[in-house]
Amino acid sequence: MSSTVDTIRDLARQDYKWGFVTEVDEDRVPKGLNEDIVRLISARKGEPEWMLEWRLNALRHWFQMAREQGEPKWANVKFPPVDYQDIVYYSAPKKKPTIESLDQVDPEIVKTYEKLGIPLEERKRLAGVAVDAVFDSVSVATTFKDKLAEMGVIFCSFSEAVKNHPGLVKKYLGSVVPHTDNFYAALNAAVFTDGSFVYVPKGVRCPMELSTYFRINAAETGQFERTLIVADEGSHVSYLEGCTAPIRDTNQLHAAVVELIALDNAQIKYSTVQNWYPGDKEGRGGIYNFVTKRGKCAGRNSKISWTQVETGSAITWKYPSCILQGDGSVGEFYSVALTNNRQQADTGTKMIHIGKNTRSTIVSKGISAGHGQNTYRGQVKILKGATNARNYTQCDSLLIGDKCGAHTFPYIDVRNSTAKMEHEASTSKIGEDQLFYLRQRGLKAEDAVSMIVNGFCKTVFKELPMEFAVEAQKLLGVSLEGSVG
Amino acid sequence: MALLEIKDLHASVDGQEILKGVNLTVNAGEVHSIMGPNGSGKSTLSAVLARRATYEVTGGSVLLNGKDLLAMEPEEAACEGVFLAFQYPVEIPGIGNAYFLRSAMNAIRKHHGQDELDAMDFLPLYKERMKLLEIDEKFMSRSVNEGFSGGEKKRNEILQLAMLEPKLAILDETDSGLDIDALRIVSRGVNAMRGPDRAFLVITHYQRLLDYIKPDFVHVLVDGKIARSGGPELAIELEKTGYGSAEAEALQAQHA
Numbered sequence: 001m002s003s004t005v006d007t008i009r010d011l012a013r014q015d016y017k018w019g020f021v022t023e024v025d026e027d028r029v030p031k032g033l034n035e036d037i038v039r040l041i042s043a044r045k046g047e048p049e050w051m052l053e054w055r056l057n058a059l060r061h062w063f064q065m066a067r068e069q070g071e072p073k074w075a076n077v078k079f080p081p082v083d084y085q086d087i088v089y090y091s092a093p094k095k096k097p098t099i100e101s102l103d104q105v106d107p108e109i110v111k112t113y114e115k116l117g118i119p120l121e122e123r124k125r126l127a128g129v130a131v132d133a134v135f136d137s138v139s140v141a142t143t144f145k146d147k148l149a150e151m152g153v154i155f156c157s158f159s160e161a162v163k164n165h166p167g168l169v170k171k172y173l174g175s176v177v178p179h180t181d182n183f184y185a186a187l188n189a190a191v192f193t194d195g196s197f198v199y200v201p202k203g204v205r206c207p208m209e210l211s212t213y214f215r216i217n218a219a220e221t222g223q224f225e226r227t228l229i230v231a232d233e234g235s236h237v238s239y240l241e242g243c244t245a246p247i248r249d250t251n252q253l254h255a256a257v258v259e260l261i262a263l264d265n266a267q268i269k270y271s272t273v274q275n276w277y278p279g280d281k282e283g284r285g286g287i288y289n290f291v292t293k294r295g296k297c298a299g300r301n302s303k304i305s306w307t308q309v310e311t312g313s314a315i316t317w318k319y320p321s322c323i324l325q326g327d328g329s330v331g332e333f334y335s336v337a338l339t340n341n342r343q344q345a346d347t348g349t350k351m352i353h354i355g356k357n358t359r360s361t362i363v364s365k366g367i368s369a370g371h372g373q374n375t376y377r378g379q380v381k382i383l384k385g386a387t388n389a390r391n392y393t394q395c396d397s398l399l400i401g402d403k404c405g406a407h408t409f410p411y412i413d414v415r416n417s418t419a420k421m422e423h424e425a426s427t428s429k430i431g432e433d434q435l436f437y438l439r440q441r442g443l444k445a446e447d448a449v450s451m452i453v454n455g456f457c458k459t460v461f462k463e464l465p466m467e468f469a470v471e472a473q474k475l476l477g478v479s480l481e482g483s484v485g
Numbered sequence: 486m487a488l489l490e491i492k493d494l495h496a497s498v499d500g501q502e503i504l505k506g507v508n509l510t511v512n513a514g515e516v517h518s519i520m521g522p523n524g525s526g527k528s529t530l531s532a533v534l535a536r537r538a539t540y541e542v543t544g545g546s547v548l549l550n551g552k553d554l555l556a557m558e559p560e561e562a563a564c565e566g567v568f569l570a571f572q573y574p575v576e577i578p579g580i581g582n583a584y585f586l587r588s589a590m591n592a593i594r595k596h597h598g599q600d601e602l603d604a605m606d607f608l609p610l611y612k613e614r615m616k617l618l619e620i621d622e623k624f625m626s627r628s629v630n631e632g633f634s635g636g637e638k639k640r641n642e643i644l645q646l647a648m649l650e651p652k653l654a655i656l657d658e659t660d661s662g663l664d665i666d667a668l669r670i671v672s673r674g675v676n677a678m679r680g681p682d683r684a685f686l687v688i689t690h691y692q693r694l695l696d697y698i699k700p701d702f703v704h705v706l707v708d709g710k711i712a713r714s715g716g717p718e719l720a721i722e723l724e725k726t727g728y729g730s731a732e733a734e735a736l737q738a739q740h741a
Contacts, residue, residue, distance in 0.1 A: 432539065437575040439559035440535050440568075441589035441645065442596070451588070455579025455628065 029090040035059065038190055041090045045159050045193075048166065058179035058189030065183050072183055075346040076375040076407055077315050079288065082253060089191045089224070147207070153237075154199040155210055158226055161197035168199055172230050176259040176296045176323070184255040184290045184317075188224045192257070195225035200235040200266075209465055211240040227258040231266035233299065238269040240468060254313075256291045264299030264326065269307070271464055272320075273472055276312035278479070281370075283342025286314025293320035294350075297329035297358075305332040306349065307463045309472040311479040314343060319377065321350035324358035324386075331360040334460040336472070338453075338479050339372025339404070348378035348409075353386040353419075362393040365457050368404035369480060375407040382419040390420045397427040398456050400449065400480070450477045486551050488513045488684050489534075489653055495544035496533045502543065503529040505709035513652070514681040518695055519688045520720060521706035522728040527688045528572065530706070531657045534686075535569040536562045549653065563589075564596035566652030570642040570659050577629035582641065583611060585629050586648055593649065614647045618674045636667035643674040654678070655686045660694040672697030692724035 029040050038059050042052040071082070148155050154165060161169050179189035200206050231237050254276065260268050270293075279286025289312075295304035306320040322331030333349035351360035366374040374397065382389045397406035406427055414421065430452050438448035454461070454473055461469045489511040496504040503526045511517050521527050532540045534547065536559040547554040549565055557565065577585065591601040612622060618640050630638050639659055646654055656675070660668055675685070675698050687698055695703075695717065703719040704711045705728070713719065 431575075433575050434577060436535075436537055436559060437571065438577070438585075438589075440563050440571075441585075441649070442560050442563040442592040443589060444560055444592070445558075447588070447592070451580055451585070452577060455577055458579035 029088065031088050032085045033059075033087070033089060033191065037089055041191060041193065044090065045162075047159075047162055050166075050170065051162055054173070054179075055190050058186050059191075061179055062183070062186035062190055065186055070183075072317075075317050075377075076373070076409075077317065077344040077346050079315055079344075082288070084187075087253060090193055151204050151207065152201040153204060153206055154197065156197055158192070158195040158197050158228070161228070165197070165199065168230065169197070169228070172228055172259065172261055174259075176261060176294045177257050177292050182292060185257055185292045188226060188255050188257045188292070192224045192226040195227045195256070196229075197227075198229040198237060198239065200231045200237045202232045203234040204232075205235065206237040209238045209240050211242070223252075223254050223256070225256050227256070228261075229259070229268055229270070230261045231263065231268050231302075233264045233266060235263075236267045238465065239271070240465060241270070241272045242275070242468075242471075252287050254287050254289050254291065256293075258291070258293040258320075260295030260304055262295065262297050262299060262302035262304050262326075262329075265301050266299060267303040267305075268295060269305045270295070270320070271468055272306075272308040272310075273464075273468055273475065274308065274310045274312050274316075275475055275479075277314075278312050278341065278343050279314040281341045283314065283371075286343070287312065288315045288317075289313035290315075290317045293318065294323065295321070295331070296323045297326050297331060297355075299329070300326040300355075301328040301330075302326050303330040303332075305330075305334075305463070307332075307334040307460065308336070308347075309457075309460070309464070309468075309475065310335070310337040310345060310347060311472075311475045313345075316343075316345040316347050318347045319349055321352070322360065323352045323354065324360065324389075325354045326358075327355040328357045329355055330358070332463075333360075333362045333364070334463045335364045336367070336457045336460045336476075337365070337374055337376075338367040338369070338476060339374045340369040340479055342371050344373045344375075346375040346377055348376045350379040351381070351391060353380075353382045353389040353391070356385065356387045357389070358386055359390045360392075362391070362395070363459055364393075364395045365460055366395075366397045366406055367400070367453055367456070367476075368397070368406050369400035371403050373405045373407070375409065377409045377411075379411040379413070380421065381411075382414045382416050382421075384415045386416050386419065388418050388420075389416065391422065393421075393423045393425075395423070395425045396456070397425075398453065399427070399429045400453075446480070449480060453480060487511060487548075488550060489554075489686075490548040491545070492547075493545040494530075494533065494547060495542070496529055497541045497543050498529065498539065503540075503709055504533065506545070507706075507709070507711060509704065509711065511653070511684045511686065513684055515702065516679065516685040516687060516698065516700045517702045517704060518698075518700035518720060519686060519704050519706055520690070520692075520723060520728075521712075523690070525706045526709045527690075527706055528657055531569055531655045531686070531688055534562075534653075534655060535559060535567055560592070561596075563651075564593050568646055568649055568651030568654045570639075570646055570654065570656045572657040572659075572661060574630050574633075574638040574642055576631045576633075578631050580629050581626050582629055583607070583625040586611070586645060589645070590648060611648065614644055617647065617677060618644050619670050620644060635662040636664065639663055639667065639671055640674070643671050647674055647678055650678075650683075652682065653684050653686065655688065657688050658690060659687075660689055660691060668694065668697060692720045695720045 029037060035056060038055050042055060177185050179186045198210060229239060260270060262268050276287035276289055297304050304322050310316055320333060324331050331351050337345045337347050339345050349362055362378055364376045366376055368374040376395050380391045395408055399406055408425055410423060412421060430449060434452055435448050438451060439445060453476055461472055464472060487510045491507055491509040494504050494507040507530060519527055529540060533542060536557055542555055554562060587607045594601060620640055630641060659671060687700060700717055703715055703717060705713040
């Protein structure tokens with residue numbers, strides 16, 4: 001909580017400041033989705049035959065789903081049907097850079113990252129963060145690779161992993177989120193263009209936070225990235241993901257898949273700050289963020305922890321989940337989701353307890369302002385064999401103004417009588433008395449709101465790595481702009 | 486020029502008139518006590534002076550150092566030197582006391598074109614004032630008023646007063662719910678802040694507080710108007726006779 005009120009105030013005055021478009025030559029495939037497009041994507045990426053087959057298999061399944069049931073309808077969000085044939089499924093900067101040196105990266109792209117506040121040049125010097133940057137669909141630069149390689153840590157783009165580590169990819173790809181899982185997971189499996197791959201070998205504690213910044217640049221291109229993180233026995237890794245997108249009039253689809261696998265005694269911490277373009281005040285434009293994130297605690301005493309701060313996107317549909325298979329494994333989900341103006345979010349988690357003595361913690365903070373609609377949807381499932389499973393869920397909603405909504409759908413399914421479940425929920429409004437108290441001490445109304453909201457989110461922010469926590473606070477300030485009087 | 490000049494102030498809550506023509510002049514350096522029975526408008530007066538929006542001013546004027554106080558937002562009034570010690574201080578979960586108070590101090594400093602205080606400037610002062618109010622240092626990192634006892638909340642109000650150094654400090658029934666030890670500590674804090682540049686409006690139901698904070702003037706508010714004014718002896722008289730006599734006088738005055 002070190003960022004000052006003034007920083008938030010300055011930021012609150014700004015419009016969406018990441019709304020610029022980078023002029024780079026792009027290599028695009030024609031609009032639409034069919035087998036030829038998938039073959040084309042696979043060919044452009046120089047993929048082996050097995051990868052193409054995997055994609056085509058997923059595509060056939062997606063077509064079947066599209067025919068039989070279409071998009072999932074159960075989420076508490078409203079949007080006009082997406083025309084999947086009107087989307088460009090592959091867009092890559094034409095001057096395809098190699099990854100050894102930043103000098104070979106298109107200077108326009110490097111500038112874009114500088115505007116985003118993540119100059120790779122600087123990051124390179126600053127010890128501690130390795131960045132695998134995804135610009136539209138192709139990973140353009142990977143830093144700190146050598147240092148990681150010394151320890152046996154593999155951190156590379158997904159495309160490279162397919163080429164250089166096919167054994168690992170084959171073994172784990174789709175093992176947590178199969179292409180049959182849901183509509184968007186099937187779509188992603190067919191057309192995913194790039195993403196990140198991480199493998200941490202036995203007993204290795206990854207010496208730095210691994211970080212990826214995603215950015216959607218070209219108009220009317222969906223971004224379908226795929227992330228796979230495998231933590232081998234006794235290893236530790238912390239992964240940060242940050243997202244921004246420039247202003248575009250038409251909605252853009254973002255359907256990513258993230259799979260995490262933790263083996264015996266391994267720990268994975270996955271943190272997200274999502275700030276995709278939320279659309280304008282009337283709800284025009286903005287990103288559809290339909291993402292499937294799931295981790296499998298496959299090994300004994302393994303641990304997977306999700307922390308997310310979701311302030312962007314027109315629509316968010318996202319449930320980072322944990323399958324607690326190994327005995328004694330631990331799943332955590334810490335979430336802040338903010339909806340302002342016409343934003344809609346339906347987000348939460350699933351904790352599936354399979355192994356004995358498994359534990360899960362869910363802390364969800366939903367903030368609604370303007371006409372925003374915020375839904376928490378969570379499932380805690382204790383299977384028959386999950387003796388002595390425990391879950392603690394805390395689910396709080398904060399309302400700002402009287403035109404927004406907060407909704408909570410907790411599903412609890414317990415099939416073992418030794419389970420211990422706790423569920424706490426609250427809904428509150430930023431009170432006139434709280435605001436008046438802070439203003440009476442000299443704070444401006446907007447700063448007072450920011451302060452109350454930051455306090456409300458504190459238990460989640462303290463789970464974020466330091467640098468992200470400060471950014472998350474600033475983002476809340478920006479996202480709340482115009483939400484009071 | 487008077488620090489505070491209230492003329493024929495009328496105010497309503499939910500359409501019901503509570504203040505019906507209050508006149509009061511307060512000079513810098515003075516301590517005024519406002520006493521009166523329940524429902525006479527004491528808390529309404531303090532809320533109006535702090536510019537709380539739920540209280541509608543329907544007539545009259547209030548000048549603070551010659552400036553139109555009624556035209557100010559709550560934060561402007563605060564920056565111009567009005568401080569209200571709340572009867573029921575509000576909890577702000579997740580925000581530490583020190584962070585909150587430093588933010589408030591810096592907002593006020595900024596208003597006056599002064600540089601912001603960093604933590605190194607702020608902490609020694611904060612610790613010193615905490616000692617005055619017998620507040621444990623652990624308190625700094627606790628959330629604002631969250632889980633505080635009634636006495637701790639009141640001491641926190643006076644601690645904020647001591648840090649923000651307002652020109653006009655309004656204590657709204659600060660003595661309510663305090664035991665005798667807490668009352669003594671709170672009063673010591675207030676007395677330490679008395680000075681030639683600062684005025685106090687001490688709103689209280691009981692004379693007890695005035696044994697500790699000696700007022701220069703005592704006013705009795707009855708049915709939205711000041712019915713009687715006098716020196717400290719008036720408070721002692723009221724303690725003996727109750728508000729009945731003042732109410733009767735006010736009633737007589739209305740019928741005369």
